[in-house]
């Protein structure tokens with residue numbers, strides 16, 4: 141991804157907003173977990189817009205606040221430990237800071253850990269004088285007996301420092317006032333950090349840079365430090381004008397490493413941390429007050445014998461509760477397999493999805509009455525196409541919200557990184573990091589929700605791998621189809637078939653992941669992360685995270701699903717000569733199915749009705765539940781199990797079908813979510829093709845294995 | 852005193868980071884997180900295959916075992932002041 145295309149993609153705000161108000165552009169910078177999102181949300185009132193770095197699944201939120209006749213635009217940058225960081229995140233932050241160039245940089249320093257997080261504020265102050273520093277989480281700091289001398293910090297840094305707490309709602313006005321003041325103040329000098337043994341080198345590079353006529357927003361000393369640090373972004377940025385300085389800095393870097401036995405990046409980090417530790421030592425006081433309860437909980441969470449158990453139990457419990465409320469699954473299956481069929485029916489009837497479905501059914505019957513006099517095609521378009529498409533999206537919504545809420549609670553309380561720690565050595569065996577269990581488990585209920593939780597994994601290569609592999613995990617909708625197929629072959633063989641399908645799908649994911657891990661080093665699961673303190677999540681932050689994820693799903697993924705559903709409706713409602721038909725066997729989809737029959741002969745699909753099986757598979761692409769209803773429609777037999785039986789398929793063919801249905805792309809929603817999360821058509825298509833091919837190959841193998849066994 | 856892999860230190864030991872045999876992006880990231888050469892950190896937990904937990908300037912950092920094998924440190928007290 142080139143920088144210019146990112147800049148083009150990141151819609152910068154207009155220089156002047158409506159009403160002629162001046163816009164002050166503010167970038168929010170800070171360590172991971174410093175409280176950026178919480179503060180951003182409090183400042184902008186939760187009204188965020190999203191910009192994406194294409195293909196990197198990194199979202200950047202921006203939003204607006206009004207203060208004293210100005211409009212302030214806040215951009216919530218991804219968390220970084222230093223401006224020197226490489227990788228996509230580092231590139232994004234630097235292209236915002238150096239190419240987009242905010243008017244004021246708001247740097248957050250964690251009130252519960254000033255000494256470490258101050259190092260980033262130092263770097264920002266070295267770059268620019270237009271910096272405001274916010275101390276975050278003052279309420280937490282207070283409850284831990286930490287006192288921060290704000291004025292002292294401000295003096296030491298030469299920048300405005302504002303104490304804030306989202307928990308208490310403290311400091312927001314003051315922050316905006318400080319931003320406006322700093323924006324309107326005259327230029328001051330950048331901060332100077334002493335880099336000890338590097339100083340002579342820095343002086344030499346700086347003087348070269350001064351002759352190179354760099355743009356005025358770059359001060360030579362800051363650039364010199366970055367060059368010595370081998371920051372490739374800055375090297376590219378100034379490379380054209382200051383080639384010589386860049387090359388000299390590289391040579392000096394080698395010299396320094398030889399002379400000091402440490403490379404410049406290490407020396408620079410050390411000097412900065414020394415400075416921030418000493419500033420913090422003079423301005424932060426701790427009384428011995430401590431949080432006993434959280435610490436005791438942490439002893440358990442970080443105990444290697446207990447941690448994996450607690451983590452897995454917690455994740456499964458959340459999964460169980462969340463899904464049962466929404467869909468009845470898996471409680472309904474458990475109840476009915478233990479013989480409590482009446483209870484299971486209750487659970488099936490009174491869950492969110494069932495209630496919504498009843499509501500939608502009622503709405504449809506109203507619509508049908510209203511549209512009695514309109515032509516058939518219009519009725520079909522409105523009811524089956526439009527309302528059908530909308531209800532696919534709506535039925536997902538409560539589930540997506542629940543999953544987003546669980547996700548936000550885990551992230552915000554500090555539990556998520558602890559789970560990742562406890563699970564990591566175990567998931568590593570199949571080439572996945574500890575972050576991947578939560579999305580994988582959610583996928584067993586619903587692939588769409590599970591794939592949305594993939595963003596928990598900090599490694600891009602791993603996320604990509606999860607988007608491609610996790611859809612192989614059978615979700616609840618596929619289970620419903622399996623149960624019908626199992627009933628069609630007779631219960632015992634069918635039941636064994638279902639169990640084997642589950643086992644095989646999970647093993648396939650593990651195996652493919654393991655193999656990818658061996659082939660591609662970059663997706664190898666490493667773990668290098670902060671483990672923030674355990675604490676009560678902030679209601680406001682959790683709510684906002686869950687809500688913004690749901691909204692994102694509704695608008696982006698929802699519209700892709702809706703369009704897909706309309707297209708599918710058109711395919712099954714029009715003949716190849718584009719006439720409307722209410723007889724699906726004359727539709728375009730039926731014609732395509734008939735053309736595809738030879739492809740499915742290797743799994744024993746033959747005879748007059750063979751195309752119906754394929755028609756069902758095509759309908760199942762929208763959502764697996766639709767597979768069954770479409771079989772009923774196309775065969776004209778209302779009971780889907782009898783409908784399947786009426787096709788006269790052999791046992792081997794049905795088992796092969798089961799394998800195919802387990803593996804080929806679960807639903808339109810899954811593909812939509814892969815596309816909207818990665819912003820890449822290529823990744824979404826790869827997932828689609830991979831799943832079709834894998835499903836096909838496995839289905840053929842299953843068919844032949846069983847045909848042989850039956851001989 | 853010899854620098855040893857971080858993965859070999861025991862719980863409660865205080866160490867000085869000496870360097871890391873990792874590719875540049877990860878190595879620098881380690882520095883920026885506070886594990887730069889010369890940094891003093893405390894090993895909070897180390898259970899073989901589990902990530903090593905270290906306390907760095909007041910924060911807890913998890914480093915997976917494979918990385919911890921390639922980060923080098925010395926026991927504090929062994930260094931010349």
Ligand SMILES: Nc1nc2c(ncn2[C@@H]2O[C@H](COP(=O)(O)OP(=O)(O)OP(=O)(O)O)[C@@H](O)[C@H]2O)c(=O)[nH]1
Nearest residue numbers: 172173174175176177178219277305306307552678
């Ligand atoms: N008590 C309290 N907790 C806060 C406050 N601000 C943030 N937090 C908590 O600090 C943690 C991190 O906050 P976030 O806003 O998610 O931090 P972030 O900097 O956006 O983190 P990343 O998204 O990882 O970069 C969360 O658990 C918040 O609940 C505050 O003012 N008071």
